[in-house]
Amino acid sequence: MKRDINSNGYIFLYSSILVVVVAILLTAAALWLQPYQQRNKENEKRMMILSAAGVGEDGKIEYIDGETPVYLVNDNITVLPMQGNGLWGPIWGYLAIAPDGKTVVGVTFDHKSETPGLGGEITTEKFQSQFAGKQISDKPIEFDAISGATKTSNGIKEMIDKTIQQYQPCFKKP
Amino acid sequence: MNVKKLLIEPLRKANPVTVLVLGICSCLAVTAKLKPALVMGASVTLVTAFSNLIISLLRKGIPNRIRIIVQLVVVSTLVILVDQFLKAFAYEVSKQLSVYVGLIITNCIIMGRLEAFALSHGPGESFLDGLGNGLGYSLILIIVAFFRELLGSGTLLGYQVIPQSWYEAGYQNNGLMILPPMALIVIGIIIWINNSKTESK
Numbered sequence: 001m002k003r004d005i006n007s008n009g010y011i012f013l014y015s016s017i018l019v020v021v022v023a024i025l026l027t028a029a030a031l032w033l034q035p036y037q038q039r040n041k042e043n044e045k046r047m048m049i050l051s052a053a054g055v056g057e058d059g060k061i062e063y064i065d066g067e068t069p070v071y072l073v074n075d076n077i078t079v080l081p082m083q084g085n086g087l088w089g090p091i092w093g094y095l096a097i098a099p100d101g102k103t104v105v106g107v108t109f110d111h112k113s114e115t116p117g118l119g120g121e122i123t124t125e126k127f128q129s130q131f132a133g134k135q136i137s138d139k140p141i142e143f144d145a146i147s148g149a150t151k152t153s154n155g156i157k158e159m160i161d162k163t164i165q166q167y168q169p170c171f172k173k174p
Numbered sequence: 175m176n177v178k179k180l181l182i183e184p185l186r187k188a189n190p191v192t193v194l195v196l197g198i199c200s201c202l203a204v205t206a207k208l209k210p211a212l213v214m215g216a217s218v219t220l221v222t223a224f225s226n227l228i229i230s231l232l233r234k235g236i237p238n239r240i241r242i243i244v245q246l247v248v249v250s251t252l253v254i255l256v257d258q259f260l261k262a263f264a265y266e267v268s269k270q271l272s273v274y275v276g277l278i279i280t281n282c283i284i285m286g287r288l289e290a291f292a293l294s295h296g297p298g299e300s301f302l303d304g305l306g307n308g309l310g311y312s313l314i315l316i317i318v319a320f321f322r323e324l325l326g327s328g329t330l331l332g333y334q335v336i337p338q339s340w341y342e343a344g345y346q347n348n349g350l351m352i353l354p355p356m357a358l359i360v361i362g363i364i365i366w367i368n369n370s371k372t373e374s375k
Binding site: 005006010011014015018019022025026029030033036037040041043044113 | 244247255258272
């Protein structure tokens with residue numbers, strides 16, 4: 001008996017089998033590769049924190065959990081995680097603060113889907129380096145926005161202001 | 175089976191980018207630097223070759239009415255696999271390629287080869303045809319990326335090629351080369367040279 005290749009029954013059977021086979025294949029691949037991908041992501045986060053703090057690859061990071069989680073790099077630089085919204089999707093970054101609790105050591109930003117060449121410029125050294133040396137006070141930090149990327153720049157501003165406000169109580173030393 | 179013809183023809187005489195003018199979008203996007211271009215070329219070559227092979231093996235069983243869907247499923251599966259592999263083993267490059275890996279699914283070259291070749295030829299020939307077309311695409315990608323990185327950033331594969339003394343003498347990188355319009359112009363020039371050389375007598 002030869003099945004009719006264009007009958008509805010055959011088409012349903014064919015597509016069902018195809019989908020199941022593909023699903024199994026993709027799940028297996030995802031499960032197998034997940035640890036590697038996770039490691040890459042963690043490594044990237046580590047590099048972002050270290051680069052914000054301005055120390056080399058072999059810096060020591062200590063995670064301090066709590067209501068306001070921070071990272072302590074080399075026992076003296078405090079690094080705050082930041083989260084915000086850009087134009088197309090989330091943006092995030094790290095803000096490193098010197099032991100005096102006032103001076104910004106450096107920042108790193110990254111983004112999910114900002115426009116390359118405009119909002120995407122927030123990941124460049126040129127944009128990030130201007131933050132080093134800024135003082136944290138009651139006034140918001142001022143910086144040069146990227147022309148053509150107003151929404152992303154505003155997102156960065158909001159993100160920094162929000163983070164500093166959130167952590168403000170921690171800076172006021174007894 | 176004419177191995178040489180299947181592999182060599184798509185490199186120049188029937189190049190998918192310069193002659194058939196397919197897959198231009200990704201050509202503009204990933205050619206600012208040589209390294210992503212190499213990885214993109216390799217990924218597309220892999221996907222074209224294996225989707226051609228798989229579709230060719232299945233071709234007698236695929237119901238005609240859903241053949242495009244079946245092709246898409248096979249292509250997307252391969253692309254997702256490539257994407258996952260890149261994320262696991264070449265994270266930096268996968269970040270640079272970002273969405274363009276996923277967009278391989280919609281690369282006209284792949285669907286074009288499946289429809290035009292794999293559905294009517296045996297697995298061996300189809301595999302070689304996919305390989306040839308992928309290589310043809312990669313070739314153009316590499317040529318474009320070579321000039322864009324050299325003139326735009328003064329580097330090749332990230333290594334400084336233009337000596338520092340040139341910069342001191344007043345040489346400047348051409349910032350326009352980094353932007354997509356220049357990729358289009360470079361491809362245009364390649365097509366121009368290619369056409370003038372292969373013009374039928």
